[in-house]
Amino acid sequence: MSEAFNFLFLPFWGVDLQEMGSKQNLFLVFLMIVIAATLVQGQGTRVGFHSRTCPRAESIVRSTVQSHFRSNPSVAPALLRLHFHDCFVNGCDASILIDGPNTEKTAPPNLGVRGYEVIDDAKARLEAECPGVVSCADIIALAARDSVVLAKAPNWRVPTGHRDGMVSSASDTITLVGFRESVDSQKRKFAAFGLNTQDLVTLVGKHISFLSSSCYRLYNFTTTGNGADQSIHPAFVPQLRALCPQNGEGTRRVELDTGSVNRFDASFFGNLRNGRGILESDQKLWTDASSRTIVQRYLGVRGLRPLNFNVEFGRSIVKMSNIGVKTGSQGEIRRICSAIN
Numbered sequence: 001m002s003e004a005f006n007f008l009f010l011p012f013w014g015v016d017l018q019e020m021g022s023k024q025n026l027f028l029v030f031l032m033i034v035i036a037a038t039l040v041q042g043q044g045t046r047v048g049f050h051s052r053t054c055p056r057a058e059s060i061v062r063s064t065v066q067s068h069f070r071s072n073p074s075v076a077p078a079l080l081r082l083h084f085h086d087c088f089v090n091g092c093d094a095s096i097l098i099d100g101p102n103t104e105k106t107a108p109p110n111l112g113v114r115g116y117e118v119i120d121d122a123k124a125r126l127e128a129e130c131p132g133v134v135s136c137a138d139i140i141a142l143a144a145r146d147s148v149v150l151a152k153a154p155n156w157r158v159p160t161g162h163r164d165g166m167v168s169s170a171s172d173t174i175t176l177v178g179f180r181e182s183v184d185s186q187k188r189k190f191a192a193f194g195l196n197t198q199d200l201v202t203l204v205g206k207h208i209s210f211l212s213s214s215c216y217r218l219y220n221f222t223t224t225g226n227g228a229d230q231s232i233h234p235a236f237v238p239q240l241r242a243l244c245p246q247n248g249e250g251t252r253r254v255e256l257d258t259g260s261v262n263r264f265d266a267s268f269f270g271n272l273r274n275g276r277g278i279l280e281s282d283q284k285l286w287t288d289a290s291s292r293t294i295v296q297r298y299l300g301v302r303g304l305r306p307l308n309f310n311v312e313f314g315r316s317i318v319k320m321s322n323i324g325v326k327t328g329s330q331g332e333i334r335r336i337c338s339a340i341n
């Protein structure tokens with residue numbers, strides 16, 4: 001072992017491990033591991049990355065999110081979704097924030113994404129406090145956590161130290177998942193980013209949807225029965241149709257609270273079991289055996305190992321927030337979030 005490391009020590013300190021006792025050898029090997037771990041950590045994201053360079057970074061983001069939330073609580077779900085839509089296109093690098101023709105922001109899957117003004121506001125406050133230190137990608141990740149916490153959910157520790165990307169192209173958004181996609185395709189797209197079926201089911205578990213994006217499931221969806229998507233519970237169909245009349249105004253946005261828009265719990269999974277999932281892609285998670293098992297574990301079905309939604313959500317989102325991280329000399333720290341420096 002010591003011989004293997006000898007070449008590393010010689011150039012630095014002229015130390016020949018052969019000439020030293022085994023205790024010192026062990027100490028040197030330990031020292032090397034510590035140095036290597038520090039170097040590796042410096043290259044990645046970590047909790048508290050800004051604790052020395054901008055100690056108030058996290059509290060500035062938190063108070064910004066809080067002040068927007070007070071005047072408009074719907075920024076909370078918007079910021080969570082913004083984080084997802086950023087991470088799934090070129091990694092969590094704030095590429096979604098760039099303004100301009102044919103940027104990600106302009107692509108159809110991102111048209112309903114909101115909350116940009118909160119990120120811009122936090123960035124302005126951070127630049128005033130410690131210019132050029134906190135990336136827009138870090139702000140998105142922190143704001144997503146803070147907004148979930150405002151919805152009375154558990155906290156998680158956000159790894160920071162992301163750098164901002166320098167590319168934003170509408171055509172790259174094909175890696176996002178559409179709300180009509182099959183479970184296989186949803187799984188494939190998540191797996192491409194190292195996220196498994198449990199991460200998929202868990203992360204959509206805080207899905208809030210507006211009926212306007214699902215009205216198509218209610219009329220002429222099939223030629224059999226009531227014409228509605230068969231995966232919707234038949235007793236639920238008239239309720240939904242009342243909110244979404246055929247040939248009614250297509251732009252109507254009815255926020256559908258089938259349980260807990262403002263609470264953070266597992267009621268979403270009960271909705272899937274009862275055929276009350278609003279998005280087609282969500283309801284499909286009940287038809288696939290492997291995703292259904294995970295839904296059932298959240299519901300505490302007997303005979304299955306239970307899962308705690310609050311614990312797992314934090315775990316999965318930290319995995320998500322490390323997708324395609326840019327660190328070290330990659331990317332940049334943007335001065336304003338909507339434009340590359």
Ligand code: HEM
Pocket residue numbers: 074077078080081084112113114177178179180186203204206207208209210211212213214279281
């Ligand atoms: C299978 C992948 C996903 C699909 C197909 C999908 C689809 C959608 C759609 C279509 C909407 C808009 C609903 C509407 O306005 O009517 C939406 C909203 C939302 N999504 Fe997803 N989503 C997915 C994954 C995720 C993930 C992973 C998260 C969280 C990390 C998330 C969080 C949200 C939130 C919080 C909203 C509400 C946003 C707001 O109020 O502005 N989604 N999603």
Ligand SMILES: [Ca+2]
Pocket residue numbers: 085086087088089090091092093094095096165
């Ligand atoms: Ca991105």
